[in-house]
Amino acid sequence: MTADVTTKTAGEPAASAPSAPLAPFRLDGRVALVTGSARGLGFEMAKALARAGARVAINGRDPGRLAAAAQAIAAGCGHEVETLAFDVADHAAASAAMAALQARHGRLDILVNNVGARDRRSLQDFTPAEAERLLATDLLAPMLLARQAAGYMAAQRHGRLITVTSIAGQVANRNDPVYTAAKAGLTGLMRALAVDHARDGVTSNAIAPGMFATETNQGLVDDAAFSAFVDVRVPMGRWGRPHEIGAAAVFLASDEASFVNGHVLTVDGGQTVRM
Numbered sequence: 001m002t003a004d005v006t007t008k009t010a011g012e013p014a015a016s017a018p019s020a021p022l023a024p025f026r027l028d029g030r031v032a033l034v035t036g037s038a039r040g041l042g043f044e045m046a047k048a049l050a051r052a053g054a055r056v057a058i059n060g061r062d063p064g065r066l067a068a069a070a071q072a073i074a075a076g077c078g079h080e081v082e083t084l085a086f087d088v089a090d091h092a093a094a095s096a097a098m099a100a101l102q103a104r105h106g107r108l109d110i111l112v113n114n115v116g117a118r119d120r121r122s123l124q125d126f127t128p129a130e131a132e133r134l135l136a137t138d139l140l141a142p143m144l145l146a147r148q149a150a151g152y153m154a155a156q157r158h159g160r161l162i163t164v165t166s167i168a169g170q171v172a173n174r175n176d177p178v179y180t181a182a183k184a185g186l187t188g189l190m191r192a193l194a195v196d197h198a199r200d201g202v203t204s205n206a207i208a209p210g211m212f213a214t215e216t217n218q219g220l221v222d223d224a225a226f227s228a229f230v231d232v233r234v235p236m237g238r239w240g241r242p243h244e245i246g247a248a249a250v251f252l253a254s255d256e257a258s259f260v261n262g263h264v265l266t267v268d269g270g271q272t273v274r275m
Helices: 040-053 063-077 089-104 128-156 178-200 224-233 242-253
Strands: 004-008 031-033 053-060 082-086 111-112 158-163 202-209 264-267
Touching: 004 242, 031 040, 031 089, 040 063, 040 111, 040 158, 040 242, 053 063, 053 089, 053 128, 063 178, 082 089, 089 128, 089 178, 111 128, 111 242, 128 178, 128 202, 158 178, 178 202, 202 242, 242 264
Parallel strands: 031 053, 031 111, 053 082, 111 158, 158 202, 202 264
Antiparallel strands: 004 082
16 A cells, blocks of 8 residues: 555645744644544644644545545644555555655654554454454554654654553453553553653653543443443543543643653543542
8 A cells, every 4th residue: 555645725835943942832843743633532633733833744544534634624723734644554655654754844753653443352352363453553553653753853853752552551441452452562662762762852752541532432422321430430520522632742742841751641531540
């Protein structure tokens, strides 16, 4: 598979090296790639980064859905939003798309590794091939994207690697072993990158979302019994609203987080601290 690269809305000059100091939590001049961002939490993080001034490229497998998402984000930020249509598990296509993005702008400042597939089954029900496929998408693909991005960032002496894990990487639920293992692995990867690239001017952090009322979770949101569980389990007594994830990504991408490295920012309404 080859990468389908398009742009939406009127073009602008390519981003130049960020000038310092920026206004607090501004990302003007920064170039960002957010994977899995045609909808859900990825879309909200991409939108927040764009509104903070970053030149954002969004990713997904469906060009039509990406185009609609790009138009929606551009309408809110007033500048170009690029689309990169590729499957993160297609390593050749992913690498080519990231290389093209970096070449086009001369830099890559922010990578948000957001793509994550889920398959809730007992480990006994997985064949080895099925487990490998899920791990290829949820762990190996972001690992390889982070490796490539870190190379660009180290060369320019600035970068932000942001990995979207999950509270499932910290606490486990029944019949979710492969996804849980992948998310825990991503946390370990994030910390390793934080150590390896800190002196290159590159930070590595993670966002661990809790239960958010995204399109993917709509069936559970509509389930009265499950929503009653959320009311009890989450101290704030509700689902997370998708837009509430955006500021976490902006913070970790910003200069204000310049000494935050190797950290998991949990955004779960307090779910993981409740007895």
